[in-house]
Amino acid sequence: MSRKTKPEDPATKNAHAAIAFISNHPIFSPLAARAHISRQEDNPYPPNGWAIVTHNGRIYLHPKRRGETSEWIYVLAHCLLHLGLGHFKVKQQERQHYWNAACDVYVARFLHDLKIGTPPADMETRFELPVKDEQQLYTYLLERGLPPSLNFAGTAGPSASDMDYTEKKTSFYYYDKDPDWEAYLAKGLANAVTKAVSVAGGHLDSITSESASLTAAVRAKRWFIDHYPLLGALAAGFKIVEDAQICQRLDISIAAINILDRIIYMNPAAGLTDDETLFVMAHELLHAGLQHHERCMGRDHYLWNIACDYVINLWLVEMKIGEYPRVGLMLDPELRGLNAESIYDRMVADIRVYRKLATLRGNGLGDILDQGSSGLRDNREGQSLDDFCRNAMQQGLIYHEEQSRGYLPSGLVEEIRALGQPPIKWDVELARWFDQYFTPLEKKRTYSRVSRRQSSTPDIPRPQWVDSGSAEDGRTFGVILDTSGSMDKKLLAKCLGAIASYAAARDVPLARIIFCDAAPYDAGYMSPDLISDRVQVKGRGGTILQPAIDLLEHAEDFPKNGPILIITDGECDRLRIKRDHAYLLPKGKHLPFYPKGPVFRID
Structure with missing residues (x-):
């Protein structure tokens, strides 16, 4: 009968997994290969701690200590850094415990910046001490005394030193000369930098991986980083996921992008060539770089995605990046020169036709993954996603132009440069509108x-x-206020205040005010002072604005060339207006028709 092997207990399994991780980590592998890590009961391990490290490169782990793999990784990295930072080269001093505490604080700060492993719960790793180097910190502790928290900074337990100078020298090396631990740490740091560059270039998935298969998507990412500065910075910031099962679960037929998590999904079953993969990846990167997720602004996600696809595909064909995939994507030469907002306004007039179009994700699905959010915005804390995309595109444009890497459409260049400019406030745009009709x-x-x-x-x-x-004759304009129940009172007050101030600044003596919900209520002419003081809003019923427009257009006491301002929340039917007009809408709202006048979106 075969003897059954005893299963490995969880504590031993976690410790061995941590040793394997440290041995393969690019920073610590040169140190771990020359150190001797032992976890035996007959070792001089610390009874109340995790591990100790000796001056000759031995690390003794507590054989009965239970800990997670990440905790053992932190402990091993802590001990190896004592060797690599040359802490044992300092001669024994009168207060060795102070020197050990100073080294523990320096190592804890180093590991905190490196973000490797998890500090055990019984170890203190947060210190408000001036950490420049170990020697200065040691002098500081001698002058000020040892804080109680530093008794828990090492891996040997409370008030115990994790650096052991007392063990006799034993020869377990292949050479008589002791290893140069500092040189091995320097080599490990150089290895980490090399692998980090390989990760950015698409050669590796992470700094701890050995190799990565260079699929078409990985080769496309490398090409952008190496040869196309405009999109190279963006490509380096996104992770490529090529998993047929994940793409099937997310209903991705060819490709999609999750801008919030910085992931580009490429379906390997799509059968794209290398040139088609370049086109598809550039398509997804431009979605992120041009901030299409942020510019959605409450629009229908799918229709907005289609409008952005029309713009991007036309630009990529002009730029001659890769090859256009023959999968029925949006490409209409008649839309050349229009931005995504203008195309979207055209599409909403015939939604039934555009609902049948397909993106790179598939029919009826947008390739900008929104994760169920209402505005395609990232509400999480941390680095601003919009700042990352904006800076990457602007820096890429500068490098592209400096190195003369190829033709760029003028519309794309203007849109990238516009991202770096703050948007014009609605009240500033309204002031410019007033200037067109009311000269000084x-x-x-x-x-x-x-x-x-x-x-x-x-x-x-x-x-x-x-x-x-005589110059004031006919110097007036009309204001139609949507007073339906869906309109916010604060919004009405903000609009009336802005209108009154601009009218007074441009010497407009009177304005014709009409309230309208299901029926119009003519308030007659009002001076700017009365408008800004207090206005009694009438109505608060349904929303039918056409009767108010008809009343102004046919009023005998209203000039024929007098412009009209319409303040509404967008919940209205198509309007028929024969004279100059403009709309004031809340931010995130849209009209259900193509507006022929300017639209000012109120913050």
């Missing part, structure tokens, strides 16, 4: 009114500048 009044000098600025010489008559009264 001409003033004239008259002796009928004496200028009071010359009161020091009242015997000398001086003319005063006054406005010509």
Whole structure:
């Protein structure tokens, strides 16, 4: 009968897994290969701690200590850094415990920055001490004393030193000369930098992996990083996932992008060539770089995705990046020169047709994964995703132009540069709209009114500048306020305040105010002072704005060239307007038709 092997207990299994991880880590592998890690009961392990390290390169682990793999990784890295940082080269001093504590604090700060492993719960790793180097910290502790928290900084337990100088020298090396631990740590750091560059270039999946298969998607990512600066920085910041099962679960037929998690999904079953893969990856990267997730602004996700695809595909064909996949993607030369917002406004007028189109993800699905969010925005804390995409595209454009790497459409260049400019506030745009219709009044000098600025010489008559009264004739505009129940009172107050201030600044004496919900309520002409003071809102019923527009257009006391401002939340039917007009909408709202006048979105 065969003897059954005793199963490995969880504590031993976790410790062995940590040893294997440290032995394969690029930073610690040169040190671990020359150290002697032991976990035996007859070793001089610390009874109340995790491990100790000796001056000759032995690390003794507690054989009965239970810990997670990440905790053992932290302990082993801590001990190896004592060797690699040359802490044993310092001669024994009168207060060795102080030197050990200073080294423990320095190693804890090093591992915190490196973000490797998990500190055990009984070890203190957060210190508010000036950490420049071990020697200065040691001097600081001698002068100020040893804080109680430093008794728990090492891996040997409370008030115990994890650096052992007492063990006699034993020869377990192949050479008589002791290893140069500091040189091995330097070699490990150089290895880590080399692998980090390989990860950024797509050669490796992570710094702890040995190799990665260079699939078409990986080769495309490497090509952008090496040869195409415009998208190289973005490509380096996204992870490529090529898993047919994951793509099937997410209903991804060819490709999709998760901008929030910085992942590009490429379905290996799509059968794309290398040139087609370049086109598809550039397509997804431009979704992120042009901030299409942020510019959705409450629009229908799928229709907005289709509009962005039209713009991107036209640009990529002009830029001659890869080969256009023959899978029925959106490519309409008639839309050349339009931005995504303009194309979206056209699409909403005929939603039934555009609902049948397909993206790289498939029919009826957008290749910008929204994860069920309402605005495609990242609400998590941390680095700003929009800043990352914006900076990557702007730096890539600079490198692309400096190195003359190829043709870029003017529309793409303008859009990238526009990302670096802050958006114009709605009230500034409204002020510009007022300037188009109400030029400054001409003033004239008259002796009928004496200028009071010359009161020091009242015997000398001086003319005063006054406005010509005839210039104010017909100087007015109409305001239609949507007073339905869905309109916010604060929004109405903000709009009326802005309108009143701009009207007063441009010498508009009166404005025609009409409230409208299911029926129009004519408030007549009101001066800017009355508008900004207090206005009694009437209605608060349904939303039918056309009767108010008809009332203004047919009113005999309203000038034919007088412009109209319409304040609404977008929940209205198609409007028929024959004169100049503009819309004030809340941010994130959209009209259910293509607007012929400017739209100001209120923050």
